[in-house]
Amino acid sequence: MARIAVAGFHHETNTFAPTPACYEDFVAADAWPGLTRGQAIPGAVAGINLPVTGFIEAAREAGHELVPLLWCAAAPSAAVEADAYERIVGEILQRLGDAGPVDAVFLDLHGAMVTSHLADGEGELLARIRARFGSDLPVVVSLDFHANVTEAMVRHATALVGYRTYPHVDMAENGGRAFRIVEQLLAGGRIYSTLRKPPYLIPLTWQCTLAEPAGSLFAALAAQERASNAIVSLTFTPGFPPADIAECGPAILAYATSQEAADAAADALEQRVLAAEGAFAGRLYAPAEAVAEAMRLSRSGTKPVVIADTQDNPGAGANADTVGMLGALVAADAQDAVFGLLCDPAAADAAHRIGAGGSADFSLGARSGLRGHRPFEGRFVVEAVGDGRVVGTGPFYRGTHMQLGPMACLRLGGVRVVVASRKQQAADQAMLRHVGVEPTAAKILVLKSSVHFRADFQPIASHVLVAAAPGPNEADHLKFDYRRLRAGVRLTPNGPVQRPR
Numbered sequence: 363m364a365r366i367a368v369a370g371f372h373h374e375t376n377t378f379a380p381t382p383a384c385y386e387d388f389v390a391a392d393a394w395p396g397l398t399r400g401q402a403i404p405g406a407v408a409g410i411n412l413p414v415t416g417f418i419e420a421a422r423e424a425g426h427e428l429v430p431l432l433w434c435a436a437a438p439s440a441a442v443e444a445d446a447y448e449r450i451v452g453e454i455l456q457r458l459g460d461a462g463p464v465d466a467v468f469l470d471l472h473g474a475m476v477t478s479h480l481a482d483g484e485g486e487l488l489a490r491i492r493a494r495f496g497s498d499l500p501v502v503v504s505l506d507f508h509a510n511v512t513e514a515m516v517r518h519a520t521a522l523v524g525y526r527t528y529p530h531v532d533m534a535e536n537g538g539r540a541f542r543i544v545e546q547l548l549a550g551g552r553i554y555s556t557l558r559k560p561p562y563l564i565p566l567t568w569q570c571t572l573a574e575p576a577g578s579l580f581a582a583l584a585a586q587e588r589a590s591n592a593i594v595s596l597t598f599t600p601g602f603p604p605a606d607i608a609e610c611g612p613a614i615l616a617y618a619t620s621q622e623a624a625d626a627a628a629d630a631l632e633q634r635v636l637a638a639e640g641a642f643a644g645r646l647y648a649p650a651e652a653v654a655e656a657m658r659l660s661r662s663g664t665k666p667v668v669i670a671d672t673q674d675n676p677g678a679g680a681n682a683d684t685v686g687m688l689g690a691l692v693a694a695d696a697q698d699a700v701f702g703l704l705c706d707p708a709a710a711d712a713a714h715r716i717g718a719g720g721s722a723d724f725s726l727g728a729r730s731g732l733r734g735h736r737p738f739e740g741r742f743v744v745e746a747v748g749d750g751r752v753v754g755t756g757p758f759y760r761g762t763h764m765q766l767g768p769m770a771c772l773r774l775g776g777v778r779v780v781v782a783s784r785k786q787q788a789a790d791q792a793m794l795r796h797v798g799v800e801p802t803a804a805k806i807l808v809l810k811s812s813v814h815f816r817a818d819f820q821p822i823a824s825h826v827l828v829a830a831a832p833g834p835n836e837a838d839h840l841k842f843d844y845r846r847l848r849a850g851v852r853l854t855p856n857g858p859v860q861r862p863r
């Protein structure tokens with residue numbers, strides 16, 4: 363039996379997004395639990411799709427003693443404030459020191475955290491753990507599919523292992539993968555690492571593993587891992603492009619029982635990723651074009667057409683408050699259309715005061731102050747209100763006790779708007795049902811999400827279209843003004859190269 367310390371600290375940083383993450387954003391619960399300490403952690407994360415959950419289950423089943431330290435996550439946004447980072451990292455280190463001797467550390471991290479004072483939040487956390495607790499302590503890290511893996515992370519962690527699905531339906535499973543690496547290290551195994559950084563950025567929208575080429579790449583990764591006893595773990599992280607840091611972009615990471623085996627495994631996977639470059643592509647619709655196409659498609663079908671409002675995806679750091687797609691729906695007089703989740707606490711509050719059945723003039727969205735964005739003005743009927751306590755039912759959010767603050771369903775003509783007070787990616791049907799919207803009965807569903815919605819909504823949709831209404835998660839990276847990204851990287855698959863700045 364071993365003593366294993368467990369901690370988690372998640373943030374995905376869009377350096378082009380409008381709003382930073384402060385300490386309170388990590389303390390508050392949203393779709394995931396709020397900041398949780400010590401022995402309260404296993405209960406707080408039990409049964410949900412998180413790496414820490416899968417790790418705890420696997421380690422307990424194997425009879426190990428766990429020392430939970432601290433777990434927290436904040437919604438993706440602009441940089442984490444230095445104050446928040448230092449308080450949380452300080453407490454993790456303090457608690458690890460106070461825990462007494464441990465045999466290993468498991469960290470549930472994202473891998474794309476930028477702070478107001480650091481380009482690589484996770485690399486710095488790992489460096490501080492090494493500096494204080496020595497180079498022999500096994501430190502194994504679960505990383506998000508969207509990690510921008512850095513050399514510092516690889517140097518200071520014993521091993522890093524990433525999710526293999528987008529939508530991330532394997533987060534808990536990834537905790538199990540990390541646990542198996544810990545076991546191998548505890549048994550005295552020595553492992554060697556190889557990191558490769560393919561030289562092109564992959565738009566989030568085309569990273570989906572339910573589509574090609576990502577589906578085949580991850581199938582090949584798993585087969586390659588199974589085929590060799592020398593390979594301990596293989597990871598491919600397609601990366602998080604809206605992050606202006608030198609080491610932004612995809613990574614391939616191999617761990618093996620010899621350096622030669624790690625190099626060979628990384629080479630083979632890298633060749634596949636390089637060969638797939640041109641296939642990371644798809645069609646982006648302008649807002650009016652997406653609505654027109656959805657109206658045309660929905661005439662002949664009985665299932666809804668889903669439109670991804672990808673550029674305002676709060677799961678990629680946006681604020682879920684742009685109204686470009688709402689304007690397009692109303693302008694086209696779309697019927698049986700649903701738009702959500704729009705984050706607008708003032709509108710939700712007003713709807714609660716008016717109450718279901720009442721109507722009023724609303725000024726919806728555009729709370730972030732993004733240049734060129736204006737609220738959508740109109741007279742809406744309040745159809746329903748809710749307290750925002752939603753239990754996830756889809757494959758991604760299943761079992762999570764979301765706290766989205768006061769919610770409402772507002773109607774203007776044939777368009778209903780689902781409003782929430784906390785921003786959260788529209789990736790679970792329960793979020794709409796909470797305010798009386800039955801998603802399977804709609805003709806058009808416009809969802810603020812890039813890919814995660816597909817886990818729960820693709821099965822009920824006849825078609826999925828991706829629309830590019832103005833927002834801070836640009837699907838076309840050429841619209842980002844990268845200043846720190848390393849030179850030589852292609853900004854899009856087979857696209858122009860980043861010049862030295």
Ligand SMILES: [Zn+2]
Pocket residue numbers: 506507508530
């Ligand atoms: Zn992710």
